[in-house]
């Protein structure tokens with residue numbers, strides 16, 4: 001059997017073999033009862049290790065596409081019988097209450113930039129749209145060994161619910177990490193959550209009720225906006241500039257709207273990459289205190305600093321109980337761990353622990369133990385240093401490429417860390433109009449509109465992630481973007 005393999009691709013060889021066979025099986029070109037070559041034979045034919053083929057077969061077998069018969073060989077299985085009911089576009093089969101939801105969903109779901117990029121069918125697509133770090137940097141083998149050790153040494157203890165506020169040793173480790181960053185706290189003030197998204201959900205759901213006002217930076221993290229809107233909160237935006245939230249506008253908004261919470265991302269803000277200045281941090285705290293409003297501080301990538309001086313966390317300036325601090329291992333390590341945490345003091349901490357318990361009982365014990373073992377042996381610091389080195393180069397490559405390939409009227413805010421660069425298009429060109437043209441050129445980005453609390457705001461802003469692509473692809477992607485912008489300028 002001949003399977004085309006790309007030995008320079010980022011996709012592991014076993015995945016390439018698996019995906020080739022999967023396509024063959026699903027398309028019917030490898031029909032049921034076809035006998036696949038023995039793994040030793042196929043490995044020889046393809047010039048790969050036998051384990052590579054065995055891994056590919058194991059994945060297909062786990063998905064029920066093939067089966068090995070002892071002493072006989074490996075065979076393609078007949079396809080699963082498909083359900084006869086269609087689940088899309090058949091409104092009549094749903095009860096009435098479901099049909100209302102269907103209409104709402106259709107309105108809410110617009111294609112994601114990456115879907116548009118795929119649909120455009122460019123042979124070498126480059127996406128700057130994603131909001132995560134580069135998962136290829138994560139040392140998967142280290143984590144695998146740590147997980148094995150945990151199960152070997154901790155046994156069933158690792159498989160129980162565990163403490164409601166999270167695994168004690170992990171909370172202590174987090175307290176040490178935070179202390180090294182200037183935030184003094186105690187393990188008993190930390191609550192481990194399933195990603196920081198859950199921390200945002202717990203706090204906003206616990207403290208606010210429908211129609212309450214929440215103040216957010218405008219623009220801000222789009223999934224926080226979706227969360228707040230889903231809770232039927234009134235979301236009011238505070239404009240932002242190169243020094244973060246324009247705190248001088250805050251007092252009027254506090255008087256006008258009587259918000260119940262201020263949500264802010266003071267470091268390497270999503271989507272603009274800016275940091276809140278030291279002076280504004282103090283003003284923000286003073287105002288929140290005067291108007292008796294809690295602050296929800298989202299420090300999702302505070303550790304990923306490439307240059308400049310770190311400002312103190314709002315939480316570290318809090319004399320106690322005013323700020324709820326939220327952070328995550330998703331960006332510094334990897335998002336699939338679903339490990340985040342919050343720091344709070346006073347009655348609200350106990351209430352949030354109890355709320356979290358009723359919400360999902362606990363965050364995975366195994367993952368918390370693995371994370372604790374991984375972080376305490378110093379791999380975390382090594383990984384962080386390496387990520388910062390790699391990301392700094394990528395940021396510089398993107399800034400240089402923007403300078404080289406984009407029209408002079410494009411405005412950029414160079415970030416000192418984090419994941420994102422925010423661009424503003426010249427002449428009121430719309431990032432939404434640009435996206436389909438850019439996808440056709442083979443590049444995608446996140447258009448700015450989704451990040452604004454008010455529907456009609458800024459359409460010329462856009463977010464580019466610089467961390468997931470190596471410098472050569474960044475250069476290529478920005479060159480394509482330049483072409484698309486020029487094309488849009490001519491059309492407008």
Ligand code: PMP
Pocket residue numbers: 131132194195196197198221265270298300327328329330335338339340
């Ligand atoms: N806050 C911000 C600003 C984010 O960008 C994200 C993820 N994109 C999150 C919170 C949530 O991340 P997680 O749940 O993976 O910790």
